[in-house]
Amino acid sequence: MTLHPSGLETDESLRRRIEKLERINAALMSHVERSMDQRGSAYSLFQTAIMLEGRVRTRTEELTGLMHRLERSNEALAAAKEEAETANRSKTRFLAAASHDLLQPVNAARLSISALDDLPLPPEARTIAGQVERGLQTIEDLIKTLLDISKLDAGIVRPQLQPVFLPDLLAELAESFKPFAERKGLRLAVRCPDLTVTSDLMLLQRILQNLVSNAIRYTTTGGVVLAARRRAGGIRVDVTDTGCGIAAEERDLVFEEFFRGGARTGSAEEPGLGLGLSIVRRMAQALDHPLTLASRPGHGTRVTLGLPLSLIPAATAPPAPVATRLSGAHVLVVENDASTADAMARLLQNWDARVSTFRDLAGVRGAIEAGAAPPDILVLDYHLDDGACGLDVAAYLRGRSARPLPAIVTTADHSEAIEARVAAAGAELVHKPIKPAQLRSLLTYMLA
Incomplete structure (x- = not known):
């Protein structure tokens, strides 16, 4: 330190000390600022951690709530499933009882009418007996069809798949419906090469019976063709008629229960129950056989049933029973x-x-x-x-x-x-x- 002769520091000495103090002060301020920045970053991180923890807690609570609601929903679904299965079992038992109890009086009445018909009756009484027989047949058909629909809806009917030789089945159908077609002056033709399909014989027969019956019922001139052919790896069976046809807006409705379209109810033919195509659709669904309908009003209708081709030959049918006399038995x-x-x-x-x-x-x-x-x-x-x-x-x-x-x-x-x-x-x-x-x-x- 340089002193003035009077004992005081010189200006140069003071200037250097001031500069030194300024450097020390700057260093101290820098240190303080760095310390403040570090404290601020830590505080910010702390604040961020608290905010994230809050968000995680909120999301966890929301997820927990959703899981509880899902558990309650699953419990409700399980209860509903058990209730539906219980109802289905009850429906099965009811159908078994209804089949017996509803048809029992019809059975007794039909047997009585048949016994009456074997007696020598005047023409008027025989006509009345015939009318009663037809009425009983209608009641029987209605009860059995409604029961069949209920069984199909309940999943009780389980198809028994087997090889079915189509020419025999279609020929048998044509033979059974031939009198009805001839009575109306209609042609009934069958076109079927030697084809074997995989299906349930009884259900397939019921489907085709209903389709042919409907075709004949709503056709007044021309005829009905029952044809089978190979298509796209499978078999298609067409039931085509030259009847009144079905309007576009009614083509889906004809498969509903008790529906009969305007043109169809106007036919002179005795109206059906309106259940034939409804049960056809259900049976086709049970068999997984595609069913389609095409129609032109005034020209006719074609209903097509898709069937899988069978590589296994159909079994030979047993011989028909041979009638003999019952006298004395x-x-x-x-x-x-x-x-x-x-x-x-x-x-x-x-x-x-x-x-x-x-x-x-x-x-x-x-x-x-x-x-x-x-x-x-x-x-x-x-x-x-x-x-x-x-x-x-x-x-x-x-x-x-x-x-x-x-x-x-x-x-x-x-x-x-x-x-x-x-x-x-x-x-x-x-x-x-x-x-x-x-x-x-x-x-x-x-x-x-």
């Missing part, structure tokens, strides 16, 4: 419905058979132990009172017989379990309402 009938039993007895007696009727196994056992003549054939109702089964009667009588004892089992229940049990018992199954001609043919065949 002893028929034992077990039927818990009194009116049905009486009608069955009158019908069989008109065919010159000897008839014994019983309500249950106890009555049959009592008669046999009292020395009643053994029967030649059995006609047994499957569902008897108190949960009993007609097959128990067959087992009892066959156990006492030294020769084979044929049996026919009748029921309005179309379940596969009953079919399997009847087949295992070596009996023939006939569904109610019983067709007298079918019953007579089967009886005489089994007695031959």
